[in-house]
Amino acid sequence: MHVDIATETPALPAASAKRAWARTLDKALGPLIEIPAALLVVAEVVVLLAGVVSRYVFHSPIVWSDELASILFLWLAMLGSVVAYRRAEHMRMTALVSMASVKTQAFLEAVALAAGLAFVVMLLHPAYEFAAEEIFVQTPALEITNAWRAAALPVGFGLMLVVAALRLIECADWRHAVGALAVTALVVVALMLAEPLLRTLGNWNLLIFFVIGVGALVFTGVPIAFAFGLATFGYLMLTTRAPAMVVVGRMDEGMSHLILLAVPLFVFLGLLIEMTGMAKAMVGFLASMLGHVRGGLHYVLVGAMYLVSGISGSKAADMAAVAPVLFPEMKKRGAKEGDLVALLAATGAQTETIPPSLVLITIGSVTGVSITALFTGGLLPGVVLGVTLCMLVWWRYRGEDLSHVRRATKGEVGKALVIAFPAIALPFVIRAAVVEGVATATEVSTIGIVYAILAGLLIYRQFDWRRVYPMLVATASLSGAILLIIGAATGMAWALTQSGFSQSLAVMMKSLPGGALGFLVVSAVAFVILGSVLEGIPAIVLFGPLLFPIARQVGVHEVHYAMVVILAMGVGLFAPPFGVGYYAACAISRIHPDAGIRPIIGYMAALLVGLVVVILVPWISIGFLH
Template identity: 75%
Template sequence: MSSVSHAPHADDGGATASTERGPRHWAVTANTMLGHLVAVPAALLVLAEVAILAAGIVGRYVFRSPIVWSDELAGILFLWLAMLGSVIAFQRGEHMRMTAIVGVLSAQVRAFLDVVAAAASLAFLLLVVWPAYEFAADEAFVTTPALEIINTWRAAALPIGIGLMLIAAALRLCRIANLRSLLASLAIVAGLILAFVLLAPVFKPLGNLNLLIFFVFVVGAMVFAAVPIAFAFGLATVGYLTLTTSTPDVVMIGRMDEGMSHLILLAVPLFVFLGLLIEMTGMARAMVGFLASLLGHVRGGLHYVLVGAMYLVSGISGSKAADMAAVAPVLFPEMRQRGAKPGDLVALLAATGAQTETIPPSLVLITIGSVTGVSISALFTGGLLPGVVLAVMLGAIVWWRYRREDLSHVKRATGREIGRAFVIALPAIALPFVIRTAVVEGVATATEVSTIGILYSACAGLLIYRQFDWRRIYPMLVETASLSGAILLIIGAATGMAWALTQSGFSASLAKFMTSLPGGVPVFLAVTIVTFVILGSVLEGIPAIVLFGPLLFPIARQVGVHDVHYAMVVVLAMGIGLFAPPFGVGYYAACAISRINPDDGMRPIVGYMIALLIGTLIVAAVPWLSIGFLK
């Protein structure tokens, strides 16, 4: 997902636990100390990455003297940032997981399943901590080409990060569980693992049937039980490799390292930080204010503004959570005053989240480029028009629903007021164009360009908008590390799973099935849309892309679908699943940001989702919308 939405663990170990004595009080204190120990270096790593990439741009473009070691150092620090961020995300309960099923259960059952999920995460970490150490030790025989240091300096991030998560997991269990639930959850997890170990002789002769057992039933059971997705993927993959193959566990760590070490993914934390920065500096508010002055007097006008504002803000931040958090607080109070119902507000907010999934610099597009080899620049170019098509479809629904809205009490903005709002918003509106121009003209790579956006936004906040709260920088850096760590750990675990699927021959079987579908390209695209709507609702965007992108994109090429066109269809379909209730976690993120009950938006969102589906079908049927402006 470019949507980086998450469903936090329920954590009852806060103020209540801190007032108790004994193990729980000790666990809270130790967890706080661990948080400070990890958060400070993680925040410094985010700043270091910005500085290193900015120095690389200046050295290459200004002084015509490239810094040959900048990318290598950035890559080393990036793995450390990913692992420390994963530790912070674990402490905060911010690793992505699906809570739609457990959410309908009683509070007591939910609390117990939360303990079971923590125990399952602990089991995975225990199983991989030693292989991670072995992997890091083996990297001592590898020397980096530019800095000429042993690669263990980079690879050590894996065992240290996993070890710190182990401590965090143990502390979490002490905080959220009483003795009975703790023992019961540990017994359940240990018993299930022991049962699978004893059944190993049964699994080995089953061949590819094991794929169904481990990657459908086991993963499905853990995901629906609200085990964090990264740990569900990892535990199932380790079980599959250990019990059904002769592959050593260290290979899983190698695949995780490979998945998390693509330098292009460094754009993830930097664009997350950029999204937080534009909200803090008031740039998002300025853009929304200008759009409101243009359309505020039109029936449904602020709803159109919401659609347009999400399009513009998505072109800056790349993070759906940041987009919605920047726009909703600005528009919703005025929309409520005009009589808009809360359910319709959150429904449209969620729908615009799906609509803007292809707007550059979407994190999902960056992820697709990193795992499939498709040009990031081409994806950025191809994503603009599909977003417009879906915006038009949503606008049609808004027009129908608000065609009789009473605006007799609304004052139309004067030309002078519109002009003033435009001048104020101009620096903010220019940012997406600055980012795109920097990539197209070769000033910066898709990874580096986020640093230009960060420096631009900081200067705009300090010099133009005069809204720059230095006290918020450190929390923003820590939040960036946490969200990035949650995303990157999923990518690492899903890369290991995808490798296991490929080695099993599943990819060849899938390719054979997809290429044998009757009806050619139209049927292939239709099956893709259905598949990714389902995957988007269950796995969220980025895990689904990492897991199935490397398998399906080569098949799309075989049947004659352009890579960029196929990427747009995949991302739009996945976005519909991600933001469609009852399973789409993006919808619940929109509800949380809006502070609106999810039940209120269930009915209004149906029309918007139908509009998005029609728009996706139009994009699938007209390839020019995705590839018409490619060079």
């Protein structure tokens, strides 16, 4: 999601006493999955940091560190996705489901669980076969069988199977569970009976499985990763001669890019800067500078989201760090709740390109574009969109009454700067470490984590050890949700490529009127729509590998194209009624979604103006690359 955004599902009603054993088993299962997942996050930080220190400080690289990190990473991805499944934190679209009656919602929850059950049942045996095949592959540095790594897949799917079964048993109304299982079974049987017909339809199957099928699953609240996985598995099994193991192999390939290791580490870093008070210090400094200006705290919100994004990479972490610090004072000054949540969501979209954004890291992993180039190119487009948002803030708040607001003295501003300096320096430390070659984009997050821990302990004296374990589990959960989507979307993108769809798409996009500009405009419109329906990261993983080669062919610089696509996707992700990022902003700020619908229209228009400027002026994205 990298968006990196998890949406809570409505809680299932309490199970009856007869099914108390299922709840007891579920409770016992929790720590058995969560403790290893949390330890794996710690292990990844230690292994990667050891690699940086040994190479840069002692000039004696550890040859096996990346390999060990890769083995642990797949286990973290799979156990994290089990944690996310158990906590109902997999990315899903609930906009339509939430409009239904309570009874229908409960039934659709059961359908989502049954679909998840079908997904893991179908993939469990192929995953076991895949792991068994890997026994014969030896890792080059550690010289152990690759089955140690691949075993994460069947173990993860097996645990998801147990969780899905327990959740269905815990359903308060057994008729919902039985009905959901019956509907799922009927769909599976109907598709199997239709196999001879499907094999004659050629590329019409793409419409059936990847448009109608995925659409139906996503809109009924099935987690996006499972929707992609089910559609891909069904398409390959019923319309091609590809073995089932191919789906697992492609998922493994998608989740195993070493660059994606940055995802859990930057998520954890985002949680650390909020916990250590670094975010609060940055916001305090900006507020002391601009608090006396009309609309000043709104400018602070835009600036704070820009600065915090440069550290955490996770939008949910950014919003959680900034909103609780600023919103109480903004409300005191008369700002309406709806306007606050609307601007918070808009700044979430504005800062999607700011390194180390998880979306930038994902684009680099799936398209091969240089991460360093993306990190350099992403700074200025965020500024352009920030300026358009600030222009609207100036217009809306030009008549604000500030007679009761005291201007901070120069001494107070200076003191706030001294307090905030270690926090403000962190984005520059991270970027310098990548550019100077001290660490890779994957490893640099470990430097940030150590920096944040030391700053929290020694400078801000704000480090709650009791919060570390929940933060590690939350990191594993969000990372697992993101990585399972990337795995499933990689399988789906491969199926689309094998069908010849990517070639047809390339021909169509190249023939668009307007050349490179026409291609950029159509891409932007497409990604606004895709970002709102699929969330950010799935849309990027699915269509990035198809569209980036076309961008190169029509003469668009790949970093410029990445910025246009990410910003367009961000607008879709944070725009109601479908954009899940908007609902995340509402949840974090505890403001009802209805309140922000009207004010956000203006902010979205401002973002679109900024997007048009970025499209028309490629220098904004690529000017600093040379």
